[in-house]
Amino acid sequence: MKMSDVAKLANVSPATVSRVLTNPDVVSKKTREKVLAIIEQVNYQPHLVARQFRTMQTKMILVVVPDITSAFFSEVLRGIEHIAIEQGYQVILGDTENSVERENSYMNLLLQKQVDGVILLTAKLDKERLEELSNIYPLVLACEYIDGLNVPTVSIDNISSARKATEHLISLGHKKIAHISGPVNVILSRDRLRGYQQAMLGHDVLMESSYIQEGALTIESGYNQMKKLLALDTPPTGVFVYNDEMAMGAIKAVKDSGLNVPEDVAIVGFDNLKMSMVIEPHLTTIDQPKYDIGNKAGELLIKMIHKEDIQKKTYVMKDTLVIRESCGSNSKVTK
Structure with a gap:
């Protein structure tokens, strides 16, 4: 009989x-009595070592x-690894492959006290489940976040960042911006879409519904969605793309269609991956x-493990618009 069986x-x-x-x-009291009644009924005996392990550090x-193949996470992981080593901790990695079930199964390592704490770079579990876990165990969210979740979170302001990227295209004179x-089930996607919409509305630039295409975070997806945009009767002259990998696919789609970046289509990405400085033209x-x-x-997680107070729960890091050749101030724009 396992604890999970008692819970069920x-x-x-x-x-x-x-x-x-x-x-x-x-x-x-009501929940406690219900659980104790089940424990007595099935004669559940928690393993002594497991109970002692609860008070020890691993x-x-x-x-x-969410996806270990994504180039974005390598530098985030390096930042975690360096502070962990400095403080005498080892890092183990769990790749969910965007599966909620996999994410949940990794969280069981906390329940089994096989790790001292967890940093989630994905947030697909429901809010109640995460809050329940964070009330007992050290837990930090980074990159992704959940609105209203009372868990320490480290990220940038994705709405203002996306607005900044879109406004750069507007500042260059573009009126047809896609x-x-x-994926809409990812909060970062919804935030970046909102930033795009705010920029367009704020500058009285018409938004065409056909100019918004949902992709799947891959180079191939960026390529396919760009092809759809170029097939429109009036294709866009500027495109803000969710991330750099998709933007690289979009650039290839423009080139394969016999057009040029930025002369025919200006493109802005997101994340500033190292590859963005290699692709031609270099990616804004x-x-x-x-x-x-x-x-x-x-740093926050280790402070929580040591039961130290943290000054605040939400940390918004500074982002920067890096201007390179993929938007080009001399691109042809249809006013």
Whole structure:
């Protein structure tokens, strides 16, 4: 009989069962009595070592990423790794491949006390589940976030960043500006779309519904969505793309269509990956301080593990618009 079996029978989470056994005062009387009744009924015996392990440190930190193949996360992970090593911790990595079930299974490492804390670089679990875990275990969100979640979070302001990227195209005289977004179920995609919309509305630039195409965060997706935009009767002259990888695909689609960047289509990306300085033309993009985001997230988590007070729950890091050749001030623009 496992703790998860007790939780299922009592219709509560494993974390609630754990609290009943280790810190019962934080659980309501009704829930506590229900869980204890099930424990008595099935004669559940928590493993002595596991209970003792609850008070020990493993000196291990778990970092959960949505997609390890994404170039974006390498610098974030390096920032985490450096602060962890400095403080005597090791980092283990969990790749969810954008699966909520995988993300949830990694969180069980907290319940089993196999790690001292978790940094989530993805946030697909529901808000209640994350808050429940964060009430018991050290937990930090980085890059992604959930509105109203009372968990330490490190990120940039994605809405203002996207607005800045779109306004750069507007400042160059573009009136037909499209947006290739990420999946709508990702909060960052919704925020960057909102920033694009704010810029367009704020400058009285007409937004065509056909100019907003949802992609899948890959080079191939950026290529395919750009092809759709170029097939329109009136294709855009400027495109703000959700991330640099998709923007690289978009640039290739423009070239394969016999057009040029930025002369025919100006393109702005997001993230400032190292590849953005290699692709031709070099990519104008929003620079996220990836290393600093990871380093700050690691610093906060280790403070929480040591039960130190943290000054605030939300850390908004500074972003920068990096202007390169993919927008070009001499691009042809149809007013």
